Amino acid sequence: MKVNLKDVDTNKRRTLKTLATSTITVAAICNAPYVFARKKHTLRVLGTHVTLQESIRKQAMQDLGIDVQFEARGSAAVLQKASVAPSSFDLYEQWSNSINVLWRANSIQAIDKKRLTYWDEINPLTKTGKVTDYAKIGAGDAPYKLLHVQEDNTLGPGHTDRISFLPYVHNVDSFGYNTSVIPKGIPYETESWGWLLDPKHRGKVGIVNAPTIGLFDLALAIQAKGIVNFADIGAITNNELDVMFDYLIDLKQKNHFSGFWTSVPESVDFMRTKRVNIESMFSPAVSALNGQNVPVNFAAPKEGYRGWHGVMCMSSAISNNAKDAAYDYMNWWLSGWPGAFIARQGYYISNAQRSAQYLSAAEWDYWYQGKAATVDLLGSDGNVAVKKGDTRSGGSYETRFSNVAVWNTVMPSYEYSLQKWYEFISS
Missing domain, CATH: 3.40.190.10 (Periplasmic binding protein-like II)
Known part of the structure; x- marks a missing residue:
């Protein structure tokens, strides 16, 4: 080849x-x-x-x-x-x-x-944890910390065979929103995780049902709204979890959240059927929806990505x-x-x-470069996912991975966070 x-x-x-x-x-x-x-x-x-x-x-x-x-x-x-x-x-x-x-x-x-x-x-x-010298490594389980098997059979950053x-x-993940309903924001300036908790979106918010993923979407949102200022968002304490989930359960009982999705196809259905206007989202779902002419923007939050x-x-x-x-x-x-x-x-x-x-x-x-598309681009499903003139939200590969706020993480409080997550989902 x-x-x-x-x-x-x-x-x-x-x-x-x-x-x-x-x-x-x-x-x-x-x-x-x-x-x-x-x-x-x-x-x-x-x-x-x-x-x-x-x-x-x-x-x-x-x-x-x-x-x-x-x-x-x-x-x-x-x-x-x-x-x-x-x-x-x-x-x-x-x-x-x-x-x-x-x-x-x-x-x-x-x-x-x-x-x-x-x-x-x-x-x-x-x-090494960084794709560029100026990149933020991000809180939590940055992958380089877990990659190598050490001599004592633990996982760590020291390079071994x-x-x-x-x-x-x-x-990097964030949230997607329907721009026919929610005006398009400015990447890294006005787009914010806090939008997930904005009362004006009540009843039209979807969250990924995964306790080591959706939890951080909501933690970033809560911190962006000033409700809780976590000492370390990659290692949230039990007391911080109590405050966080008391707030979230109250919101849920007020029908703020429309649903909790468990797969990419389900998240697409949530947005396509207008069950939600804003939700936790993975990139293939955004691509699929744009290919179906549903105008969804993948946010570049000013607080940083997950x-x-x-x-x-x-x-x-x-x-x-x-x-x-x-x-x-x-x-x-x-x-x-x-x-x-x-x-x-x-x-x-x-x-x-x-x-x-x-x-x-x-x-x-x-x-990869974050430049405007010079032609219509097809997604992996064969549909037009990017229209000529569009630019990728968040910019280039290097820019996006220089703005990681937190990585998907199993925290020291993992067991307790699971308990609180399922209390929230079932409340």
Whole structure:
């Protein structure tokens, strides 16, 4: 597979150089051999609808010559199953906030970095915590803190030959709002998490039903409204949780919230059917809605984003026969095509320079550079997701990941936060 570097414009080359690690050469970028599974095996992948999409499954099977089975669930259900039944999956795909839970439950095992074909191409975000020198690392479980398996078998930032997860898909999340109802705000200036709690949106607000995700959307909103000023929003105390949820339960009983969604398709339905005007949202939902001519804007909150990093983990109970296929599948995810596919729904890949050859200059400029689209751009579903002249909310990859307020996190108060979350949902 060859990359025609003459087709890559100057800006694209500059960004590729920034994203790549210093050890990457042009020759490394130009050679992208697939690593094929040695035998016909069935690989069982447990995860969410974010990455477990049929187009991805079919392409992986075609490229690798293996049978891939996807089991997609809501994030809470996925974590629960993986933590108690490691024999039910070979690979696990979700977000970095699940790593501590799975590692402590002995549900996943260490991954050998030497078997990862593209490890040296992975950018600094998960290796150092920053994609640029001026970036905020963000509160909570920044992924680099959980990546490497230390000598004492704990997880930490010190680099070793073993890692707890493969860094791949990642993004920053916020909320989406229907601009035919709510006037479009100014990124990083007027758009605010506090909008989720504004009384003028009462009865038209949706929240993701995930205690390690939706909790932070609401915590950011509460802090933005000045109701609680958390000492550390990545480690909210029990007392702070009490104050926070007393307020939220009161709002819920006043019918402020219209619903709590558990999957991306459900969040799309919430907005499409006008059940909500504003809600917690993931990028593919925004892309899908825009493709259906529902005018939804993905906010760039002045308080900063909630960041997340996709993790691909290997089951502690994986069979030896499936292990080779698992490594091949992990390497395939960083081989180029998958990164381009998920870019078209607004997500990033850890070695973007390899996916660049699968993106047009217009796509690269819009999704990674934050520039105005020079043509209509299709989403991963084949519908027009971006119209000519549109710019991506929040700007470029570097700008967005320099403004992370907090990462999806399992806090020291995790057990208590679960109790408070379910009290809130059922109130």
